[in-house]
Amino acid sequence: MLDTTGSRPSEPDTITLNQLFERYLPLVLADVAPKTAYAYQNAWRKRVSGSLGQLPVVGITGLDIRMAWTGWDGVPSTKTDALAVASKTLSVAVDAGLIRSNPARGLRLKRKPGKSPAARALSPDELDAFIARTPEGHYRRIIVALAYTGCRLGEVAGLTRADVDVERGLIRVARSLSPDPTGKLVAGDTKSHRDRVVPILMQLLPVIEEAAEGKNPHDLLFTGPRGGALDSGNLTRSIGLQVWRDEVRVYPPGEPPLHLHDLRHTALTLMCRAGIPAPDVQRIAGHSSLAVTQLYARGNDESALRAGERFGAFLAGQQRKSTL
Structure with a gap:
């Protein structure tokens, strides 16, 4: 597959994920909204580039991506953005004939449970x-x-x-x-x-x-x-x-x-x-x-307050009975 300059990638066995991302950036971001493209580029710069970007594309495994995920900081949505843009870049590598399958596709990476927004x-x-x-x-x-x-x-x-x-x-x-x-x-x-x-x-x-x-x-x-x-x-x-x-x-x-x-x-x-x-x-x-x-x-206090009032009244009633 030709890149945006009309030439094939040089040294396909050693091209890194960073190089692929830079070369095919228009394709990676072609079908996403502007605000998503902005988020993806931030995620790449802050997380993907340093953890996966220097690796040769042909050698990246699902384990590499899992290890990178565990080291990424930020809220769950920012880690999801990083995984998404890495996956889209690796899909381009598949289209370019550099790899046979996308190692990021189908990975089930658990997020840490988030606290209630309430x-x-x-x-x-x-x-x-x-x-x-x-x-x-x-x-x-x-x-x-x-x-x-x-x-x-x-x-x-x-x-x-x-x-x-x-x-x-x-x-x-x-x-x-x-x-x-x-x-x-x-x-x-x-x-x-x-x-x-x-x-x-x-x-x-x-x-x-x-x-x-x-x-x-x-x-x-x-x-x-x-x-x-x-x-x-x-x-x-x-x-x-x-x-x-x-x-x-x-x-x-x-x-x-x-x-x-x-x-x-x-x-x-x-x-x-x-x-x-x-x-x-x-x-x-x-x-x-x-x-x-x-x-x-679920973050409301009213249910707990109602339960506390009724439970307390019930116990008080039981205690009065025991003294009779």
Whole structure:
């Protein structure tokens, strides 16, 4: 198979995975969304390149990939990205006739069980403190939108005035802004690849009205002070989150500090605590399965509190009987 320059790979027995990735990068990323391509390239640079990249392609085994997996750091999704991009690169090697089969395909690599996302949720008082710490104006409006819709930052950043139906109290979430491989924010599908609607809370309504003032239907609703879209890094720096976040919430040792995505965890957890049925929360959140949504419901304390009250009352009753 010819590479993108029109010539065959030289020294096929010694070409490394890094060399193959660089040579066939357009093919590796040809069928993925821009935000996925960005994630894959980061995963390659931070994990695959150093662990597998120097190995000759013809000698890479499933055991090599398993060993690399155990050494990769990061949350499970980043390790999955690393495995996916390594597998796609090895598939190109199969197409090029360098190897007969892809050693990464079919591997069942277990993730470490993740903690409930509800454990990352802020209490109502902590959420109020987070919002109060955010500078008023453009930045606070974005933070309030994240906290009261449960949307991801890219989804909030991609909202236009036309997506908001104030009369019906609904927001249509139809796109997400995310960085492409060059770092430029581009519009793409939501993570679920489906449109969905979220409610406009009464606490959010005045914020939407402020954000929409003077804008045309297809103007971005939530922007920075200069009218541009914001990504996670820019927004984190702009509100000084790294400076004051420990004053809002400190997580146990070994867990990452408070970050913007915890506002989504907060919103979905509080929805469950408010008694909203899990299927409704699933549709609002855009989760692929009800099992994901139930991770937020399982983090509630109400069941344990009810059980403790009834169990305690039962034992107290038994103890009274024994004294009679």
